[in-house]
Every structure is written in structure tokens, then in C-alpha cells.
Amino acid sequence: MAEVHVIGEIAGASGFPSSSLFCKWSLEVGASGAVIGRGGEGGEAYAAAEGWRKISGTTSGRTQVDAPADDAPTVWAHPFDVHYALSTVVGWPRLKVEVWHQDRYGRDELYGYGFVHLPTAPGAHELDIATWRPARSWWDSLKAFFLGGSPELVNDDVVTAPLDRFNLQTESMGFVHVSVNVIHRHFAENDVQA
Amino acid sequence: MAQFFVVVSGQVESALFEDYDRLFAKVNFVHNGEGVEDWTVVDGAEAGLTQVARKSVDGGSPVFVFNYPIEVAYASTNVSGWPRLLVSMFSINGLGNHTLAGYGFVHVPTAPGRYTRYVRTFRPRSSSLWQRINAWLFGDPPEFLNLPKVLGDGKGREVARVVSSGVVKVTFNVSTKGLSAAGYSESASSVAAAASSTA
Numbered sequence: 001m002a003e004v005h006v007i008g009e010i011a012g013a014s015g016f017p018s019s020s021l022f023c024k025w026s027l028e029v030g031a032s033g034a035v036i037g038r039g040g041e042g043g044e045a046y047a048a049a050e051g052w053r054k055i056s057g058t059t060s061g062r063t064q065v066d067a068p069a070d071d072a073p074t075v076w077a078h079p080f081d082v083h084y085a086l087s088t089v090v091g092w093p094r095l096k097v098e099v100w101h102q103d104r105y106g107r108d109e110l111y112g113y114g115f116v117h118l119p120t121a122p123g124a125h126e127l128d129i130a131t132w133r134p135a136r137s138w139w140d141s142l143k144a145f146f147l148g149g150s151p152e153l154v155n156d157d158v159v160t161a162p163l164d165r166f167n168l169q170t171e172s173m174g175f176v177h178v179s180v181n182v183i184h185r186h187f188a189e190n191d192v193q194a
Numbered sequence: 195m196a197q198f199f200v201v202v203s204g205q206v207e208s209a210l211f212e213d214y215d216r217l218f219a220k221v222n223f224v225h226n227g228e229g230v231e232d233w234t235v236v237d238g239a240e241a242g243l244t245q246v247a248r249k250s251v252d253g254g255s256p257v258f259v260f261n262y263p264i265e266v267a268y269a270s271t272n273v274s275g276w277p278r279l280l281v282s283m284f285s286i287n288g289l290g291n292h293t294l295a296g297y298g299f300v301h302v303p304t305a306p307g308r309y310t311r312y313v314r315t316f317r318p319r320s321s322s323l324w325q326r327i328n329a330w331l332f333g334d335p336p337e338f339l340n341l342p343k344v345l346g347d348g349k350g351r352e353v354a355r356v357v358s359s360g361v362v363k364v365t366f367n368v369s370t371k372g373l374s375a376a377g378y379s380e381s382a383s384s385v386a387a388a389a390s391s392t393a
Contacts, residue, residue, distance in 0.1 A: 017250075089201045089369040090237050090267050114261050117203045119308040120367040130208050132259040135248060162238070162263045166218065168245035172208070172259035193306040194369040 002190050003055070006093060006118055007081045008180030010063060013074040013099060015174030016111055020067040021074050023176060024098040026060035027082055027118075028160060030091045052091055057082030065102050089192060093118045094160050097129055097176050107148035112173035113159045120194035122184045129176040135169040198372035199236070201267045202277065202302050204365040206244065208257040209283060211360030214295055217258045219244045219362070220282040223266055223302075225275050233275050238266035246286060257363075264364075273378060277302045281313055281362050294318075294337050296359035302366060309366045316356040 006027070013021055029052040063076040084093065096115040100108045112131030119125045134151040136144065144150050158165060187194060206221055223240040225233040247258040268277060279302060283295040296315030303309045318336040320329050329335040 089371070090265075092201075092203050092367060092369070094263075114259075115205070115263070117205065117263070117365070117367050120203075120369045121307040125308065130257075130259045130261055132245075132247060132261060159261075160263055162242045162265055164243040165245035165262070166243045169216075170245045170247045170259070172247065172250045172257055190371070191375055192369065192371045193373065194367075 001085050001087055002187050002192060003083065003085050003185040004093075005081075005083050005183040005185070006057075006180060007183070008178060009080065010076050010078040010097070011177040011179050012066070012076050013174055013176045016074070016099065016101070017173075018101060019074060020065060020102050021111065022065040022100050022102060023063045023076060023078070024060075024100065025062070025078070025080075026096050027080070028059075028094045028096060029054075029084065051086055051088035053085045055083040055085055089120065089194060092120055095127075095129070095178065095180075096156075096160055097131070098156070099131055099173070099176060103148060105148070109144065109148055110150045110152050112176075113153065113156065114176060115160045116178065118180060119182055122182050122194070124179070124181050127178040127180060129178060131173045131176060132170040133173055135171045196372060196376035197269055197271050198370060198376045198378070199267060199269050200277070200302070201237075201369045201371075203263070203265045203367045205264060206260050206262040206281065207363045207365055208259045208261070209247075209360055209362045210257050211283065211285075211295055214258075214285040214360075216246050216248045216286045217295060218246045218284055218286070219260060219262065220284070221262065221264060222280040222282075223264075223277050224280060225268065225277040231275075232272040233268050233270045233277065236267045236269045240266055271376070273304070276304060279313075279364065281315070281364070283315055283360065283362065294335050297338065298362055300364060303368050306368050306370050309368070311364045311366065313362040313364055314358065315360055315362060316358045318356050 010023055010025055058080065059082055063078040066074045066076055068074060094115050094117050099112040101111045102108055110133055112133050114129040114131035116127050116129045134153065136151060140151055184194065206219055209217060211217060221242045242262060244260040244262040247260055249256060249258060278299050280299045282297050284292045285295045286292055294317050296317045298313035298315035300311045300313045318338060320336055
């Protein structure tokens, strides 16, 4: 059985309207964008995705809240190290992120959803994840100003699943920067080139 | 003949278009071609529709972010008819009408790896002054009727006049299985390796 190691870090973020940000992240595997392999914190050993099995590592987590001085970029430097066994390259791992802003009163406001397919090619990669959030009406903006919060997705599976999103109105936000190293094992024996 | 597999994942990440407030994209993979019927989809969706995106209201990002996933797996016995990704961009005006912003296409890279492609788009021009006025009045610019043929195969472009529009950023992850067993070499490095082994 072929194996893949994903070792890296969620380095930080830039381009968001204000600082004091944190990031919720999860690694998902599964065919055709179906979210069937999301591991919990320290999660189960087997991903439900057909053909993929998690051997070790944590597949979800949350970074610290970073409030940099002045206009310095956000730094999280949050590591991850996951080891999968696979019998198919369909359903290659995806890194899903949610960026949240924490205001001075400790209220959390959604700043963006995003995801990236982890590179299939072995080696060191620098990835920038473009993020978006549901667009706000003037009423949402007014409510957010006084009460905090912002519109969120009821079901965040839409972030990584290739479903029709036409009813969704969104606005562009900033970028999450990820450094990742991908290591293959036993790919050549299975005549797989990635 | 030996069968091989091509697995494509990635995303239609963002688009840079001037003069538009709200955009969405129709995403289509097309495969095969004239006289080629070898390719079949074994997993995933070949078509999709993104959300309606707008630029950052805070002015932080000048692009329309879709981050729309693409995942499809093919089986074939012949590399002719290699898959292509067609992207059709549409804007929504103040009255809620959909108007064409641009068409673009890109071949799925043939060598395994991770790629970023910038798809330059274009839209048909009205062929007469009257049609131009009509399109402006009713918000109904000209569109191609048979998109996969015109865009994917290049058929019937001789009489089309177009104007270039924006750029769409697409990322691909390409994996293959069985290509070398079928006698194909996907990249320069594999050609060099084959040459050195026969030398």
C-alpha cells in the first residue's frame, strides 16, 4: 500500500482588514469532495474515506490568536504532521481553513473560509489560500458593529465540495500562508506518478 | 491496449476582472475530440457552478475569490483527447441579469505535479452596430452557442470576433497511474531516464 506523509505549518495570514486573528483548520480526505474523512482532535485511526487510512497525526486544530504590532503580518507557525496510507489517489487530502477575528471584547467574527488541495508532487511547497466569506447586507453590517458576529455557513461542507454554489453571495478576503512538505512512499511500486 | 488513469484536483481560485461588481463562473471539463472516444470519467464531477463573488468591501483584495474545488478522475487508453477545462465567467448587473464576462480554457497539464495556470478570457463582440446597441440596452451581449466545440475544439472560430477580458487563476494537481506501463512518457525527466536506460 502506498503511503504519504504531510508535514508542514500554517505559517500565517495577510491581506485581512484587521489583525487579532486565529485559524481553525482541518485536513480532509475523500472522493469527489465528499467530506467523509474529517478527523477529530487526536482523531480516529481510520478515515471514513474509501481508500484512505490515517496512520498517525492530528487532522484538525486551532491556532493561537495573533495580534501583531502595527501592520506586521499575522504569524501562527502552527505545525501539522500527518501520515496516510492510500490505495487510490482519488480524494487527495485537502486543507480547509477558517479565519476568525477576535475583537477587544473577546467576540469572534468570521473573516474567511478557504481550502487548498495539498500538492500531489513530493517536495517542499509554499501555498497561499485565498479566502472568502458570505457577503453581508447593510443590516448584517449594522448588527455586527453593535453586537459582533457575521454571517456564517450553516454547513461548511460547501467549502471543499464541488457543489453548485450559485445561491451563495460572497466577498473576497485575505490569504492564509501554508508551508508543506509532501513525502511519498511506495508510489513507484504501484506505478503511480504524482 | 493498456488502460491508464489521470486524476485531476485543484481549484478555480480567483479572477481579476475590471468593470464588474459581481461575478460567477461556470466550470466544465471536456475530453475526447474528433474521432476520439477513449476517455471516460471514473470519478468526480465534470461541471460546476461557483458562488456569486464580489471584491472585498474593505478594499483588501482586488480579486474575486471563488476557491471552487475541481476533482475528476479519468480512465483512457489513448492520450489523444486529453481533458481541457473550460471557464465561462458571468456578471450579474443591478437588475439581476446575467451577462457574459468572458470565456477561457486551459489544457489539464500532462505531466504529474502541481501547477498554477492563468486563463486569459475573451468574449464575443457584436457583429454590427445595431447588435451592439441592442446588447447595451437589454444587457444581453453575444454568447457562443456550442461552447465545447468552439472553445474546446476550436471549431467555427473563423468568423468570430472577440474582445479580451479578465484573467482566471486555476491550480491543478495532476496524478497519473499506468501511463508508463502503457508506453507513454509524461515529462522530460522520464524521457531522459528512458534514453539513459537504453543507451
